[in-house]
Amino acid sequence: MASGVVPSAFCRHFIFWMLPTLVSTLLVLAYFSGIPALRNLVAPPANREYGLLEHLQVLILLCASIGGILGFKRAEGWVEKTVCALFAAGSALLLLEEIDYGLHYWEFAFGESGLVTLSIHNMDDNSNLSGIKTASIVFTLLLFVVLPLVASHFADPRIAYFVPHRMLITTVIAAFAMSQFAHLLDEAGWYPNGPLLHNVSEFRETFTYYAFMLYGLDVALRRKWPGASI
Numbered sequence: 001m002a003s004g005v006v007p008s009a010f011c012r013h014f015i016f017w018m019l020p021t022l023v024s025t026l027l028v029l030a031y032f033s034g035i036p037a038l039r040n041l042v043a044p045p046a047n048r049e050y051g052l053l054e055h056l057q058v059l060i061l062l063c064a065s066i067g068g069i070l071g072f073k074r075a076e077g078w079v080e081k082t083v084c085a086l087f088a089a090g091s092a093l094l095l096l097e098e099i100d101y102g103l104h105y106w107e108f109a110f111g112e113s114g115l116v117t118l119s120i121h122n123m124d125d126n127s128n129l130s131g132i133k134t135a136s137i138v139f140t141l142l143l144f145v146v147l148p149l150v151a152s153h154f155a156d157p158r159i160a161y162f163v164p165h166r167m168l169i170t171t172v173i174a175a176f177a178m179s180q181f182a183h184l185l186d187e188a189g190w191y192p193n194g195p196l197l198h199n200v201s202e203f204r205e206t207f208t209y210y211a212f213m214l215y216g217l218d219v220a221l222r223r224k225w226p227g228a229s230i
Contacts, residue, residue, distance in 0.1 A: 016167040017174040020210050024178045024203055027053055032182075032190040039191060048195040048202075049104045057206050058098050064091035064213040071220025079225045087216040094209070133201065136208070144168040144211055157226040164215045171214065175207030 030038040031053075043051040068088025075081040099105065144164050151163040182203045186196075196202060 012167050013170070016165075016214065017170040020171065020207055021174045021178060023056070024206065025181075027056075028178065028182050028185065028203055031194070031196065032185045034190070039194070043195040043202075045195050047104070047107075048199070049100070050108060051195075053196075053202055053206065054098065057202075057209050058095060060206070060209045060213050061091050061095035061098065064088075064209075064216050065095060067091075067213070067217040067220050071217075074221065077225055077227070083225075084220045087220055091213075091216065140172060140208055140211070144172045144215070161223055161225055162219070165218055168211055168215060171207065171211045175204050175211070178207060179204035 027042050031042040033039060041051065042053050048054060065088050068084050068086075068091055071084035072081055072088060075084050096102075145168075148164050148166045148169060151160065154160065154163075179201060182200045185191075186200045
């Protein structure tokens with residue numbers, strides 16, 4: 001990481017896994033609480049897209065996109081600018097996918113429903129395809145766990161520029177622990193046939209977006225490409 005103010009050990013732990021674990025735990029407990037007002041706040045039966053869980057994902061992706069834009073303005077060379085532009089554009093695309101390119105808010109504002117979806121991950125129930133989920137998990141493990149662990153074998157600073165912070169390993173571990181917790185409650189029948197039926201993995205997805213945001217903000221706002229103005 002670039003030189004500058006180094007967060008204390010507690011701050012690092014708080015940012016990388018304590019905060020997201022706390023927030024996710026509260027959301028999981030609220031959803032499975034059996035208290036209608038709380039569970040509807042997390043994922044309303046009418047449309048889970050209007051709940052806190054989905055909007056937390058939108059907020060994370062919005063912060064990531066803004067971070068990419070700020071990083072682009074800060075960047076000195078074309079490599080940094082390209083990386084920041086891709087990060088901002090990728091975050092914006094994921095954000096648009098999550099809000100179905102605005103259709104969710106259109107339906108809410110005008111009381112319409114059943115509009116044709118525009119988001120790819122919602123077409124033909126693609127989000128539930130095991131292949132896509134497996135690929136997402138494998139990619140997450142390779143990027144945020146395997147790469148930081150093997151990075152010490154590479155001396156090239158250009159490779160180090162892209163290596164995620166090792167603390168993101170704790171983020172991934174917490175994400176899978178939270179996912180298992182949510183699945184256990186779901187399989188125990190705490191909220192049968194709820195709006196997150198077959199979609200409890202949304203809790204892990206929120207963690208994944210958070211890890212993606214932390215990684216992108218670190219690269220865009222704190223790191224410098226070796227050779228400065230290259």
